[in-house]
Amino acid sequence: MHSVALRMAGALRDDVRPGDAVAILAADPGLIAPAVQGVWLSGGSVTMLHQPTPRTDLGHWAQDTLRVLSMIGARLVLLGPPFDQLSGLLSENAIEHRLLAELDGEPPAGPVEVGEDATALLQLTSGSTADPKAVRITHGNLHSNMRGMVTAAELDAERDVAVSWLPLFHDMGMVGCLTVPMAIGMEAVKVTPADFLARPLLWPELISRHRGTVTAAPNFAYAVVGRRMERADEGQFDLSTLRFTLNGAEPIDPAAARAFTDAGARFGLDPDCMVCAFGMAESTLAVSFAPLGCGIEVDTIDAGALEEQRRAVPVDAGEERARRFALLGRPLPGLEVDVVDDAGKRLGEREVGRLRIRGDAVTPGYLTVDGPLATQDEQGWLDTGDEGYLVDGQVVICGRRKDVIIMGGRNIYPVDIERAACEVDGVRPGNAAAVRQEAGTRRERFAVVLESKLADDEAAVKALRKEVAARVVDAVGVRPSAVVVLRPGTLPKTPSGKLRRAATAELVPAD
Structure with missing residues (x-):
């Protein structure tokens, strides 16, 4: 892998200067691994772009990705299958890009030297495609x-x-x-x-x-x-x-x-x-x-x-x-x-x-659409x-x-509600979310949003709602204001699979 990385670094010699941000979008780990090392050998930093899933709206994803590339000041994007087809979109937006499969040059004499405070990784945070933010990880952070x-x-x-x-x-x-x-x-x-x-x-x-x-x-x-x-x-x-x-x-x-x-x-x-x-x-x-x-x-x-x-x-x-x-x-x-x-x-x-x-591994700050932000x-x-x-x-x-639900002076943690909901037969394990609802003129409330294969069976959904509400009451002593049952695969999640609570809360019907 190192020999492949050296040849990739050789091919990048004229495209990457020390400190340049290079984004990578590919699926095959066998291509990504030497590309990451090749960028580091060239003195650049790496940003792994979030990959669209079968459920992703490609139009929205493309616009979000362009915002990310602008935010990090990407000098270059490296594309690998199955994302080679995005070459045209990048060209239309004047973004330089290369295909990973074509990166094959004469290996450099040695790695480009950079300081420990230089950026090694720009790690996009969960939900960053909606509101771009990248954690800046230095070589010193990474080594520590x-x-x-x-x-x-x-x-x-x-x-x-x-x-x-x-x-x-x-x-x-x-x-x-x-x-x-x-x-x-x-x-x-x-x-x-x-x-x-x-x-x-x-x-x-x-x-x-x-x-x-x-x-x-x-x-x-x-x-x-x-x-x-x-x-x-x-x-x-x-x-x-x-x-x-x-x-x-x-x-x-x-x-x-x-x-x-x-x-x-x-x-x-x-x-x-x-x-x-x-x-x-x-x-x-x-x-x-x-x-x-x-x-x-x-x-x-x-x-x-x-x-x-x-x-x-x-x-x-x-x-x-x-x-x-x-x-x-x-x-x-x-x-x-x-x-x-x-x-x-x-x-x-x-x-x-x-x-x-x-400590030494803690990031010095974020990159945001509004500029750098200290942490x-x-x-x-x-x-x-x-x-x-x-x-x-x-x-x-x-x-x-930010997710704690405060009711009657008590701090109720969503994870307790979610575990109770997932104990009910018919609820997809790990696919329940407890979300705080805007109180307005009423006291604090919360709803449970979950996935189930029974979502299209009206009678089964009614029974499921009743059982989930009862199990939540047993667990935390408070009844949810609503239990929303969705088809499998519809709970909003980040590209890394974490629940997006704010987006989930929008799925609860208004009173």
């Missing part, structure tokens, strides 16, 4: 976070094999499952998200075939594959080589994660191989990893104290109003995490507040936008602060 992950995960290039289907326009796919293996010379097996979505069991098949030791995915993927593996034939997979199975990028449901490890046990999966993690693009990728070999550790706390006192008070798992949160480990080397109240006062252990991060305060702290707490030095995330 990679070093921290290699240490925390105990990665060994001679022993480990990474298997991934994650999108390369998302930080976990791009940094964790491509750049880290590329940097340390570790074997990596990659397919596309479309390959996985078409056949989820391809993932354990690849782990079995290539003796994979390391993999990573959001919680929803473990839920999907766990259910499929429960029905798989005896001996169909060999997961005995997996030692590091990272769960991150979205709220972790301990029950779904355990269902995956339980289903994998009969195929040799070590139940303690799952590592729950906290990360974000603003920290390059990873903030914290749970300890290796400990499996899924859960903190069970009193819901009332959490919602009314903003404290995480431990209770027995059997308590009626118990909440269970995954422990996400201690900060990686080079990073700090603390918790503060709204006035910026640092809080103690098990006190719930705003999570902040600081850190005077002391170097970045507000993550999450609510959470610390226990024994480990991070716990309760939810996104």
